[in-house]
Amino acid sequence: MPLQQDEPRPGAPVLRVHRLTKTYASGARTLTVLRDVSFDVAEGETCAIVGPSGSGKTTLLGLCAGLDDPTDGSVELCGIDLGPLSEDARAEVRNRYVGFVFQTFQLIPTLTALENVMVPAELRGETGVLDHARALLEQVGLGDRLDHYPAQLSGGEQQRVALARAFINRPTILFADEPTGNLDDETGTAIERLIFDLNRAAGTTLVIVTHDLDLARRTGRIIRLKGGRVVSDEPTGVPGAVQDEPVEEGPVEEGPVEERSVAS
Numbered sequence: 001m002p003l004q005q006d007e008p009r010p011g012a013p014v015l016r017v018h019r020l021t022k023t024y025a026s027g028a029r030t031l032t033v034l035r036d037v038s039f040d041v042a043e044g045e046t047c048a049i050v051g052p053s054g055s056g057k058t059t060l061l062g063l064c065a066g067l068d069d070p071t072d073g074s075v076e077l078c079g080i081d082l083g084p085l086s087e088d089a090r091a092e093v094r095n096r097y098v099g100f101v102f103q104t105f106q107l108i109p110t111l112t113a114l115e116n117v118m119v120p121a122e123l124r125g126e127t128g129v130l131d132h133a134r135a136l137l138e139q140v141g142l143g144d145r146l147d148h149y150p151a152q153l154s155g156g157e158q159q160r161v162a163l164a165r166a167f168i169n170r171p172t173i174l175f176a177d178e179p180t181g182n183l184d185d186e187t188g189t190a191i192e193r194l195i196f197d198l199n200r201a202a203g204t205t206l207v208i209v210t211h212d213l214d215l216a217r218r219t220g221r222i223i224r225l226k227g228g229r230v231v232s233d234e235p236t237g238v239p240g241a242v243q244d245e246p247v248e249e250g251p252v253e254e255g256p257v258e259e260r261s262v263a264s
């Protein structure tokens with residue numbers, strides 16, 4: 001389906017988050033999960049989003065990837081404002097530019113490893129991706145597990161399949177939500193190495209949510225969330241990483257902020 005608003009603006013940051021706010025109604029109260037969050041991520045940049053549990057990291061990543069709608073503010077992916085797009089158009093932008101890796105892998109249980117990896121390419125109407133899918137599975141060390149179903153794979157192996165799937169469409173940006181959170185240390189380290197290898201090989205921009213500070217320090221920049229606000233946004237000094245202007249520090253709060261609804 002052709003889109004009117006889906007042409008990337010040349011020179012635009014890969015991700016632009018502007019004054020993003022997300023609230024949920026909770027009885028007569030409003031739960032503010034994200035409040036006035038702004039940052040840009042440049043092409044090829046690697047950055048980590050860290051913060052305590054409940055600080056809004058998963059919500060933020062979902063909004064950035066167009067999986068969810070903000071209450072206020074905007075998200076631009078490759079210069080495309082997601083706000084005015086229909087659900088279908090957003091899915092198309094996601095399919096074209098975004099790879100996503102979940103903490104819980106989210107493979108389709110009835111499909112083999114190889115079939116899982118090919119799904120995003122097939123959604124895009126691409127045929128002839130068998131060799132590419134096979135090569136990606138080989139790259140993540142699963143060349144001998146192509147026909148295994150998710151239930152026949154370990155957690156680390158499932159996450160490798162999920163990584164191969166995330167890269168099948170050669171995404172401009174990869175979002176990973178605690179990709180090593182459900183894995184033991186050794187397996188987690190192997191997955192991290194793969195993420196950075198794939199990032200380097202394909203020049204993919206990387207945004208990783210993690211509570212692992214060692215992982216965060218391997219990226220070029222750490223954005224810290226607390227109570228739904230950005231409390232710091234700083235370069236790590238990792239060479240070669242693209243840097244951005246640091247965002248002003250906001251007040252420090254624990255967890256989401258509950259307020260009485262104004263309209264009551």
Ligand code: ADP
Binds near residue numbers: 024060
């Ligand atoms: P994190 O990933 O940093 O642990 P989340 O983004 O998952 O945090 O959640 C932030 C807060 O938003 C939590 O307090 C959570 O309960 C709340 N929240 C998330 N999703 C919803 C929802 N669909 N409805 C209501 N509250 C939600």
Ligand code: MG
Binds near residue numbers: 057058059
């Ligand atoms: Mg989370």
